[in-house]
Amino acid sequence: MGIRILITGGTFDKEYNELTGELFFKDTHLSEMLILGRCRVKVDVRTLMMIDSLDMTDEDRVMIADHCNKSNEKKIIITHGTDTMADTAKFLAARIKDKTVVLTGAMIPYKFGSSDGLFNLGSAMAFVQSLQPGVYVAMNGKCFNWDNVRKNKKTGEFEEVDGR
Amino acid sequence: MGIRILITGGTFDKEYNELTGELFFKDTHLSEMLILGRCRVKVDVRTLMMIDSLDMTDEDRVMIADHCNKSNEKKIIITHGTDTMADTAKFLAARIKDKTVVLTGAMIPYKFGSSDGLFNLGSAMAFVQSLQPGVYVAMNGKCFNWDNVRKNKKTGEFEEVDGR
Amino acid sequence: MGIRILITGGTFDKEYNELTGELFFKDTHLSEMLILGRCRVKVDVRTLMMIDSLDMTDEDRVMIADHCNKSNEKKIIITHGTDTMADTAKFLAARIKDKTVVLTGAMIPYKFGSSDGLFNLGSAMAFVQSLQPGVYVAMNGKCFNWDNVRKNKKTGEFEEVDGR
Amino acid sequence: MGIRILITGGTFDKEYNELTGELFFKDTHLSEMLILGRCRVKVDVRTLMMIDSLDMTDEDRVMIADHCNKSNEKKIIITHGTDTMADTAKFLAARIKDKTVVLTGAMIPYKFGSSDGLFNLGSAMAFVQSLQPGVYVAMNGKCFNWDNVRKNKKTGEFEEVDGR
Numbered sequence: 009m010g011i012r013i014l015i016t017g018g019t020f021d022k023e024y025n026e027l028t029g030e031l032f033f034k035d036t037h038l039s040e041m042l043i044l045g046r047c048r049v050k051v052d053v054r055t056l057m058m059i060d061s062l063d064m065t066d067e068d069r070v071m072i073a074d075h076c077n078k079s080n081e082k083k084i085i086i087t088h089g090t091d092t093m094a095d096t097a098k099f100l101a102a103r104i105k106d107k108t109v110v111l112t113g114a115m116i117p118y119k120f121g122s123s124d125g126l127f128n129l130g131s132a133m134a135f136v137q138s139l140q141p142g143v144y145v146a147m148n149g150k151c152f153n154w155d156n157v158r159k160n161k162k163t164g165e166f167e168e169v170d171g172r
Numbered sequence: 173m174g175i176r177i178l179i180t181g182g183t184f185d186k187e188y189n190e191l192t193g194e195l196f197f198k199d200t201h202l203s204e205m206l207i208l209g210r211c212r213v214k215v216d217v218r219t220l221m222m223i224d225s226l227d228m229t230d231e232d233r234v235m236i237a238d239h240c241n242k243s244n245e246k247k248i249i250i251t252h253g254t255d256t257m258a259d260t261a262k263f264l265a266a267r268i269k270d271k272t273v274v275l276t277g278a279m280i281p282y283k284f285g286s287s288d289g290l291f292n293l294g295s296a297m298a299f300v301q302s303l304q305p306g307v308y309v310a311m312n313g314k315c316f317n318w319d320n321v322r323k324n325k326k327t328g329e330f331e332e333v334d335g336r
Numbered sequence: 337m338g339i340r341i342l343i344t345g346g347t348f349d350k351e352y353n354e355l356t357g358e359l360f361f362k363d364t365h366l367s368e369m370l371i372l373g374r375c376r377v378k379v380d381v382r383t384l385m386m387i388d389s390l391d392m393t394d395e396d397r398v399m400i401a402d403h404c405n406k407s408n409e410k411k412i413i414i415t416h417g418t419d420t421m422a423d424t425a426k427f428l429a430a431r432i433k434d435k436t437v438v439l440t441g442a443m444i445p446y447k448f449g450s451s452d453g454l455f456n457l458g459s460a461m462a463f464v465q466s467l468q469p470g471v472y473v474a475m476n477g478k479c480f481n482w483d484n485v486r487k488n489k490k491t492g493e494f495e496e497v498d499g500r
Numbered sequence: 501m502g503i504r505i506l507i508t509g510g511t512f513d514k515e516y517n518e519l520t521g522e523l524f525f526k527d528t529h530l531s532e533m534l535i536l537g538r539c540r541v542k543v544d545v546r547t548l549m550m551i552d553s554l555d556m557t558d559e560d561r562v563m564i565a566d567h568c569n570k571s572n573e574k575k576i577i578i579t580h581g582t583d584t585m586a587d588t589a590k591f592l593a594a595r596i597k598d599k600t601v602v603l604t605g606a607m608i609p610y611k612f613g614s615s616d617g618l619f620n621l622g623s624a625m626a627f628v629q630s631l632q633p634g635v636y637v638a639m640n641g642k643c644f645n646w647d648n649v650r651k652n653k654k655t656g657e658f659e660e661v662d663g664r
Contacts, residue, residue: 019357026443027492029347029388031357045291046279047313048329060357115210115354121449127209130294133313138302149211149297164355165212183521190607191656193511193552195521224521279518285613328519373619374607375641376657443538455537458622461641466630477539477625493540 010050011136012081013038014072017058018089020125022117033058037118038087041129049133052081061089061096061113069096073103083136085129086111090159093145094166097154101143110136112146115164174214175300176245177202178236181222182253184289186281197222201282202251205293213297216245225253225260225277233260237267247300249293250275254323257309258330261318265307274300276310279328338378339464340409341366342400345386346417348453350445361386365446366415369457377461380409389417389424389441397424401431411464413457414439418487421473422494425482429471438464440474443492502542503628504573505530506564509550510581512617514609525550529610530579533621541625544573553581553588553605561588565595575628577621578603582651585637586658589646593635602628604638607656 015021015036022031038053056075057068076084088096090113097111112132114125132146143154147166156168179185179200186195202217220239221232240248252260254277261275276296278289296310307318311330320332343349343364350359366381384403385396404412416424418441425439440460442453460474471482475494484496507513507528514523530545548567549560568576580588582605589603604624606617624638635646639658648660 019354024444024448026347027489029359031359041291042313044286044288045313046288046311046329047291049313116352119450120352120447122208122447124208124210126290127205127211127294130291130296130313131298132294133291134295134298134310134315135302137315138299146298147210149206149209149213149294151298151301161355165210183518188608188612190511191653193523195523280516283612283614284516286611325519369619370641372614372616373641374616374639374657375619377641450536452536452538454618455533455539455622458619458624458641459626460622462623462626462638462643463630465643466627474626475538477534477537477541477622479626479629493538 009081009083010052011133012079012084013051013053014075014084014086015053015055015058016061016064016068016072016086016088018061018087018113019117020087020089020114021058023119024117031117036087038129041118041126045126045130047133049137059089061092064089064092064096066099069099072096073100076100076104076107076109079107082107082141084109085132085136088113090115090147090164090166093147094154094157094159097143097145097157101154104143106141108136108139108141109143110139110146110151111144173245173247174216175297176243176248177215177217178239178248178250179217179219179222180225180228180232180236180250180252182225182251182277183281184251184253184278185222187283195281200251202293205282205290209290209294211297213301223253225256228253228256228260230263233263236260237264240264240268240271240273243271246271246305248273249296249300252277254279254311254328254330257311258318258321258323261307261309261321265318268307270305272300272303272305273307274303274310274315275308337409337411338380339461340407340412341379341381342403342412342414343381343383343386344389344392344396344400344414344416346389346415346441347445348415348417348442349386351447359445364415366457369446369454373454373458375461377465387417389420392417392420392424394427397427400424401428404428404432404435404437407435410435410469412437413460413464416441418443418475418492418494421475422482422485422487425471425473425485429482432471434469436464436467436469437471438467438474438479439472501573501575502544503625504571504576505543505545506567506576506578507545507547507550508553508556508560508564508578508580510553510579510605511609512579512581512606513550515611523609528579530621533610533618537618537622539625541629551581553584556581556584556588558591561591564588565592568592568596568599568601571599574599574633576601577624577628580605582607582639582656582658585639586646586649586651589635589637589649593646596635598633600628600631600633601635602631602638602643603636
């Protein structure tokens with residue numbers, strides 16, 4: 009049984025439009041990244057949406073949860089913008105049982121050369137294979153449980169919630 | 173308690189000498205890669221040697237085993253050339269107990285832009301945190317036990333040994 | 337006598353702010369690019385401003401013209417945003433005599449990996465050494481006279497003005 | 501009338517064979533580089549050979565001279581290994597009249613990310629369009645006449661011959 013990878017957009021997949029000077033979404037770079045990483049794990053990649061995570065609605069999250077629940081695979085990676093990644097993790101944890109779900113993303117677009125995306129994808133791929141069922145966030149080389157993670161807006165890093 | 177990272181060389185850290193046109197070792201790029209990956213796991217990086225793994229002797233492997241055994245950390249990543257990575261894994265498994273040791277490397281030098289190294293480092297970082305004590309090889313997005321792994325010289329990929 | 341290089345900003349030098357997801361200016365990458373190109377021409381690099389060329393005013397252009405006229409060097413490269421590069425060329429042509437001035441820029445930021453900036457800088461460096469006094473735009477591997485160039489907004493390419 | 505580009509190999513086009521760990525030639529990256537540079541000059545690219553310039557024989561040089569002489573284009577760029585680039589320039593200068601021929605190359609393979617190749621190609625493209633008929637070497641941001649250039653083996657840089 010392989011791994012299901014669900015694409016939702018986020019910085020990970022943003023590109024630079026040289027005519028307008030703006031960032032935009034075209035296609036996901038996930039398959040290209042797996043080839044670069046010479047990944048030989050069996051995967052099934054599906055693009056659910058290509059959006060900035062600040063624009064993600066609860067309807068979007070319901071759709072993601074549905075896809076996770078209907079997926080044959082027990083192990084699922086979700087690429088996601090970092091701004092609401094922790095929110096989506098909480099949302100999914102309330103709706104998904106008996107599956108290992110790992111959300112990951114990037115601070116810099118993969119196409120910009122200096123991205124953390126390939127490192128994060130490598131760690132997400134490893135955590136999803138190793139961990140017990142549950143919903144996790146894989147960022148900064150760490151794995152966080154859904155109920156103990158937030159993005160520090162000042163540093164751009166993920167951290168455990170204070171007091172735990 | 174953080175993670176000990178031991179550098180031994182391998183393709184991972186090779187560079188191009190523009191005066192001679194040959195590949196050579198200078199310094200490790202490990203710290204640069206962890207910064208690129210925005211890794212916030214506590215690590216202690218030590219360079220033990222900078223050699224092609226085809227040149228690694230059993231004396232070298234004894235030194236690596238000694239470092240692992242004397243390390244305070246219970247979790248250890250070893251960067252290593254791919255040609256004899258499986259041999260070193262077997263060698264270490266016979267000498268190290270109660271520690272999680274993950275060997276990883278790259279097919280393309282990190283400095284060459286199209287390297288699998290960052291992906292592999294991300295996965296090694298995740299596996300070493302998740303897995304029970306033992307000696308493992310993390311390549312191609314997979315984790316192999318020391319007693320069931322070999323490099324396929326034709327494809328350049330790691331695989332389980334036939335018949336298992 | 338070397339070459340004076342004046343920095344004004346433009347896409348060339350834009351960077352990605354990973355905390356806000358916006359593009360911004362920090363320092364110029366010009367010196368880094370000359371090192372990458374192993375350029376051994378004597379240059380003197382000065383940053384005049386770091387702005388989007390759509391924000392460039394005639395006061396800014398007066399300052400650029402003054403710098404060109406006061407410069408000891410007879411050969412000057414100006415890095416500039418592409419949107420108003422042709423306008424600035426015309427402005428400078430009316431104010432600078434007896435110097436070879438070459439404006440260049442990029443469609444993609446240098447830091448984004450897939451930039452045309454290094455190619456353009458190489459061609460600007462060559463044109464400024466080869467051409468007679470005058471004001472030129474070096475983009476798309478071509479050199480345009482100040483009075484016969486415009487940016488085609490649809491294609492993002494520079495072209496001669498129709499009818500010539 | 502466009503520009504003829506003749507490919508002969510050299511560091512420019514070397515790639516890394518991840519199975520053997522050796523450098524080798526496959527296809528030229530010239531067209532890919534012109535696309536990256538958004539070059540809109542009309543060019544006709546021909547691969548004559550893909551060899552290390554230390555392996556280039558006088559028979560090879562005769563073939564290159566023949567191609568230059570038979571080419572309809574008056575302006576020709578030749579990509580070439582750096583070790584014998586100055587020798588080939590001298591050889592061609594004795595056999596080609598009334599054409600502008602610019603030899604260029606790279607110290608680092610284009611595919612290795614940190615290459616000077618794109619900068620050199622940009623400068624060669626500009627020099628070939630600007631200069632009078634003759635044979636030149638375009639390296640290090642400079643243009644050298646065929647009778648006053650050599651590669652300094654210690655620094656890897658091109659320089660004028662002493663005493664001139």
